Amino acid sequence: MIGRKCAERVATAGKIGDMPVDMLTLIDVIAPEVAQDFDGKRTAIAADLSAAGTAERIVGARPDVIVHLAAIVSGEAEADFEKGYRVNLDGTRALFEAIRAVKGYVPRVVYASSLAVFGAPFPEKIEDDYHLTPLTSYGAQKAMGEVLLDDYTRRGFLDGVGIRFPTICIRPGRPNKAASSFFSGILREPLNGEQAILPVGDDVRHWFASVRSAVGFVEHAATMDTVLLGARRNMTMPGVSATVGDQIEALRDVAGDEAVALIRRAPDPVVARIIEGWPRDFNTARAREMGFRAETSFREIVDVYLEDELEGRRSGA
């Protein structure tokens, strides 16, 4: 989803940051849709990064910027240990190795990491220098990718920026089976006049940013002056620490009590236990110092969704 949004933005603007873009190649295991409104050369490739030759093919065109978002997601990496390591770790390493193999080629590599590099127990607010303690194989693979990104950068093989995305809210589209789905659902569905299920209590706190911010993180990471980063290339992105109660009040602000009334409370101890192991708040001073920006209140996150996805419409209005 973030990949598609980033490609749309680059295609529409014809540039990334201030850099004109004259070639845009999208790669995914299933052929991605090619953005239409773009004058440059567009290509879509269906390929598995962990398969022999794919990384070399990507690097063959010598792109100035490589945005590496692709991954086996958390649930699948946990269910299929081998596939998770093959795609998330070996695939990432294959990409970095293909880059290293080309003498004098040092592209910017934007690496999508995850809050899953952190695992409970941790402090209420996680500092930039807190250790990585993944509690999923996905998180372990992402953490190893961060270490590789730093080392390949330090050795001068690539110019990496690793970004740990907050939970994206409000995700457009339909609910899915992810434990985090309700964080978007309890806003998105009522804004569409539909009922939503809330499986946890109002005091549950988590870390959020909008889709627009997520695209902004990628764009900034692709174009920023990396000299400022020194040897430490991975950062937790800024976001908003908000409780479910904060989310509900933001919904009430923009869409009234009738929207809030569409949230049906159905406590689910399984979901509650999973979420309990998730981080709640971060001090992201470093990323902000480096110019990364996100919303500063949950209400702002809702407003951004209304503007970007619902053309400013409020369901109660």
Add this chain to the structure above:
Amino acid sequence: MIGRKCAERVATAGKIGDMPVDMLTLIDVIAPEVAQDFDGKRTAIAADLSAAGTAERIVGARPDVIVHLAAIVSGEAEADFEKGYRVNLDGTRALFEAIRAVKGYVPRVVYASSLAVFGAPFPEKIEDDYHLTPLTSYGAQKAMGEVLLDDYTRRGFLDGVGIRFPTICIRPGRPNKAASSFFSGILREPLNGEQAILPVGDDVRHWFASVRSAVGFVEHAATMDTVLLGARRNMTMPGVSATVGDQIEALRDVAGDEAVALIRRAPDPVVARIIEGWPRDFNTARAREMGFRAETSFREIVDVYLEDELEGRRSGA
């Protein structure tokens, strides 16, 4: 060196901790010396862990405890990028994969990590939850091994304990080309009536433990109750934070001014700059809580060396 000392100790005692040992297999790229005074079955194998089949061969005998010390050292991993990753990362992963392939086999795996997982800048005293910031490929490979150890343990494939060794002091033997060599040399050589070179100032601070403590760490890691560790299996081992000045005063205490007079000051800016990037002090509350023990003063480190290597002899006495 630590591997040989551990093997000697196990062979002499016929047990590790309270566990009787009836088979001891030593593996190294060059055939290791087999400890003599041991009744159990002894084997020495010359093999490269990163070569196909080696890991399976090790696991074939289903050892209860696997101590994984082997590695391409820091300087070589920096000079030969591919070899470092092949041996230190792929070799470690091959071992863990060979273990995972055997259903129902969950050996204790003691993994030797390193202070090289930390890279400057860092606080004067590094806490247990400080993030890993390697500045060498060796450190990066060790950090990735730590993440693998945690994940393979969490998934129930093995029962890992990762130990980050302090700089071992006083190393027996001759000076070598490591930047850290003088930390042992300025004590070892004068205790033998020989001159030693000191390339840095008296105020340089670093983190030390004796060979005896290092062997003790491995023994405790091999036999401790790992339930206490939960999901976080890697720890910085306890040690002594001491300056070069502290080292010299400990030497004076045990061997007098004439021994200290054998230290020749020859400032070397290259060595000084390397050492500047090394950690100086740690809070190792977690490892101590878990039962790991080291010396508590530098004088004690010198006394242990005199007892273990020089049969209590003091050169000045």
